[in-house]
Amino acid sequence: MALYKINVNGKEKSVEAVPDMPLLWVLRDLLDLTGSKFGCGIGACGACTVLVDGVSQQSCQIPVSSLGTKKVTTIEGLSKDGKHPLQKAWIEHDVPQCGYCQAGQIMAAAALLKKNPHPTDAELDDALGLNICRCGTYQRIRDAVKAAAAGATK
Amino acid sequence: MSDRKELTRRNFIQLVGGVGASLALGSFASLACADVALKTPTAGTGASFAPNVFVKVDPDGKVTVTIICPDAGQGSRTALAMLVAEELDVDWHNVAVVQAPANQAVYGRQGIGGSNTVRSMFGELRRVGATTRMMLVAAAAKNWKVDASTLKTSSGHVLSADGKKSVAYGALTAVAATMPVPTSDIVLKKPEDFKIIGKPRTRIDNPDVVTGKAQYGLDVKIPGMVYAVIARPPAFGATLKSFDDTAAKAVPGVLQVIQVPSGVAVVGSNTWAAISGRKALKIDWDMGPNTDLDSAKITAQLVAAVGPHKEMPEGAKTIEATFDFPYLSHATMEPMNAVADVHDDHCTLWSGTQQPTGAVGQVAGLLKLPQEKVTLNVTLLGGGFGRRLSNEYIIDAVNVSKAIKKPVKVVWTREDDMKHDNYRPAGHSALKGAVDASGSPVGWSHQTITAGRGGAGSYGNPDLSYNIPGAGMRQGGVRIPVPTGAWRSVEHTLQSVANECFMDELAHAAGKDPFEFRKGLLTNERLKHCLVTAAEKAGWGTPLPAGHGRGIACFEGYGSYAAHVIELSVENGQIKLHRAVCVVDCGIAVNPTGVEAQMQGACTDGLATALSAAITIRNGSVVENNWSNFLWMRLDGMPKVEVHIIPSAEAPGGMGEPGYPSVPPAVANALFAATGKRVRKFPIKLDELV
Structure with a gap:
């Protein structure tokens, strides 16, 4: 066990963990940030997607010891008031069904729009291609990301 | 509030006209939230008005609806609240919901399955809203000293006949609580007056x-x-011989290692510690009697159980086909889990289950506690699809908590979840049909043999929507030691898929267009309308680019009707999906955006299971263990999905399941249109077409 200082949602947090504990479990079990979901544990489903220095990453694949001073953003820190254009678009387009995968979907979309504010369909498919939605909300995910990119949310 | 009249369970059931009986649909499982009781709950706080267990009106006008059905993504928390809000006549933005814990004494049986949530409660929850509204009206009438029948309601207010006087519901709560609960002359809104039902609510x-x-x-x-995580038997029928926990206990954060009925539980101070501890565990298993079992042998047993087909008319042109189906995992996004806190005299649980009251019964039995000493708090479900009808993950948590005398969360990893599911059974369907010289079908014989349901079965109801003389179906089964359960659309994932694939082949044998052939034989007008609408919306018969094909199929069941057209092509040895046209007639679409979502989701399931998802058995165990090899649809493989809802004033039908069964056959039939080759096995592989 070792003490790690990590930057999550703009705040420095101290956690005591084994070096190989994935960021996902640090967030969920040690920091009570349960918005990032456990879906596979092998980086194959995207449910645990967070931003690390603004880039979309699977938090189940990041050992806490590798984080250093990198800045982690989770769904809880995506916006102060839940009004990120993607969050608004997700509500307006009624994307969630069970909702379990949606934090990961939104974070992957947020990373995409940050580097590419007006993605093509192919770029959108590519950026969110890892994220599984078992309920099959894909059509609305597409619609919502496009609406957010177009600035079409209320 | 002392003179508030109580509705007993019995007169509530009279009130709702006897719809409280749970519905038996002949599926693996059929559940309803319908078996509910309307009775006086514990008194509300302050001057809130809570005339029954479902609804509370606060002095500030806020309305809280208690949802007794779990929400697994089907949208029950929204749609059920809409039913109450409609008849209560309040603005939707003033409505909130709370999830009821399991409580059979108060709510009756709570569970979701068989696409029953909305349709089973459509009458009752509207009556709940209407009854509550009548008491608020009665309160205003008393205050104003007028006849209640002269008053109207709108947007959470009672209005005088001339509209000059208005009082908010919130100002009436105290008086309304003293009004008798109406038991007769409960008038529900006419569909043309709906303001919330039928209007999309996110x-x-x-x-x-x-x-x-x-x-x-x-x-x-x-x-x-x-x-805690649990090391489970590595093969079906394997049992624990012994284990060495020395290395596991040395893992930082591991607290305890104990034997439980489902395996060996590793308890840790966090999930990762438990997972890491389990990796270090050394277990000696008795591998049991099934280590030779594999998918090929199972299929061979299913094929061997096919019996003689029904006789076909002499002189008719006959065709035959078979279809193989694999086991399927439910693979909900949220793996199985539960939190349990077991004490000597009571137990508290937290879990997302499709069967809350069933779980309480199981746990009470296990712990030998009265049911009222078992509290189950129902969380959101990260997907259900039938997986959470069984509660073994709750039993896991109870067993571990009981043993360690601490509250515990048992987590199934994805690998645990996928290798220890109650699978959609593998199946083998054999069909034979006949057409006469004019191209009319004159014979239909269908046998579907499933793995996991025993029984020889004799020919009976063909479960077929077409008018074909002498049609019959035989549902057989072979007992295989792989656990099975209900999976979205249950038996229709096999037999209805086979029906609609074969119907296409029969159309071809008759020399007819598969859409026109179906249309001419459908007996139900609502289903026919869905089929025709799907064909129209998809441009059936209009030219397609070279190499593209369209396939059509339809389904009726769970009180609803659906049809699909899929357009695809084969490019560079790969199937490319272009367009999915989905049509549904579910009667009154209580929440159209929810109905559309269910159709989109069922379509995705249909595409995934048609093209990629399968559970394979090898050495008595499941091969697939994660999303990397249980291949599901992802965004980049999805076609454009269009949903069309047929307007209807009929009572609501189910929506969870009806959108699935016609998707895989529409894919198979489109592939025939594109390639001239037929599907014999799911998931479809191009090199296995015939």
Whole structure:
């Protein structure tokens, strides 16, 4: 066990963990940030997607010891008031069904729009291609990301 | 509030006209939330008005609806609240929901399955809203000293006949609570007067979902809680011989290692510690009697159980086909889990289950406690699809908590979840049909043999929507030691898929267009309308680019009707999906955006299971263990999905399941249109077409 200082949602947090504990479990079990979901544990489903220095990453694949001073953003820190254009678009387009995968979907979309504010369909498919939605909300995910990119949310 | 009249369970059932009986649909499982009781709950706080267990009106006008059905993504928390809000005549933005814990004494049997949530409660929850509204009206009438029948309501207010006087519901709560509960002359709105039902309402949990606040079972944390994962038998029928926990206990954070009925539980101070401890565990298993079992042998047993087909008319042209189906995992996004806090005289549980009251009964039996000493708090479900009808993950948590005398969260990893599911059974369908010289079908014989349901079966109801003389189906089964259960659309994932694939082949044998052939034989006008609409919307018969094909199929069941057209092509040895046209007639679409979502989801399931998803058995165990080899649709493989809802004033039908069964055959039939080759096996592989 070792003490790690990590930057999550703009705040420095101290956690005591084994070096190989994935960021996902640090967030969920040690920091009570349960918005990032456990879906596979092998980086194959995207449910645990967070931003690390603004880039979309699977938090189940990041050992806490590798984080250093990198800045982690989770769904809880995506916006102060839940009004990120993607969050608004997700509500307006009624994307969630069970909702379990949606934090990961939104974070992957947020990373995409940050580097590419007006993605093509192919770029959108590519950026969110890892994220599984078992309920099959894909059509609305597409619609919502496009609406957010177009600035079409209320 | 002392003179508030109580409705007993019996007169409530009279009130709702006897719809409280649970529905038996002949599926693996059929559940309803319908078996409910309307009775006086504990008194509300302050001057809130809570005339029954479902609804509370606060002095500030806020309305809270208690949802007794779990929400697994089907949208029950939204649609059920809409029913109450409609008849109560309040503005939707003033409505909130609370999830009821399991409580059979108060709510009756709570469970979701068989696409029953909305249709089973459509009458009752509207009556709940109407009854509550009548008491508020009676309160205003008393205050104003007028006849209640002269008053109207609108947007959470009671209005005088001339509209000059208006009082908010919130100002009436104290008086309304003294009014008798009406038991007769409960008038429900006419569909043309609906303001909420039939108007799309986005999911009530969306703001919590998109900010990460929504709580699923896996997100529950209670004081003093520890975490556990369980090492489970590596083959069906394997049993524990012994284990060495020395290395596991040396893993930082591992607290205890104990034997439980389902395997060996590793308890840790966090989930990762438990997972890491399990990796270090050394277990000696007796591999049991099934280590030779594999998918090929199972298929061979299913094929061997096919019996003689029904006789076909002499002189008719006959065709035959068979279809193989694999086992399927439910693979909900949220793996199985539960939190349990077991004490000597009571037990508290947190879990997302499709069967809350069933779980309480199981746990009470296990712990030898009265049911009222078992509390189950129902969280959101990260997907259900039938998987959470069984509660073994709750039993796991109870067993571990009981043994360690601490609250514990048992987590199934994805590997645990996929290798220890209650699978959609593998199946083999054999069909034979006949057409006469004019191209009319004159014979139909269908046998579907499933793995896991025993029984020889004799020819009976063909479960067929077409008028074909002498048609019959035989449902056989072979007992295989692989656990099975209900999976979205249950038996229709096999037999209805086979029906619609074969119907296409029969159309071809008759020399007829598969859409026109079906249309001419459908007996139900609602289903026919869905089929015709799907064909129209998809441009059936209009030219397609070279190499493209369209396939059509339809389904009726769970009180609803559906049809699909899929357009695809084969490019560079790969199937490319272009367009999915989905049509549904579900009667009154209580929440159209929810209906559309169910159709989109069922379509996705249909595409995934048609093209890629399969569970394979090898050495008595499941080969697939994660999303990397249980291949599901992802965004980049999805076609454009269009949903068309047929307007209807009929009573609501089910929506969870009806959108699935016609998707895989529409894919198979489109592939025939594109390639001239037929599907004999799911999931479809191009090199296995015939």
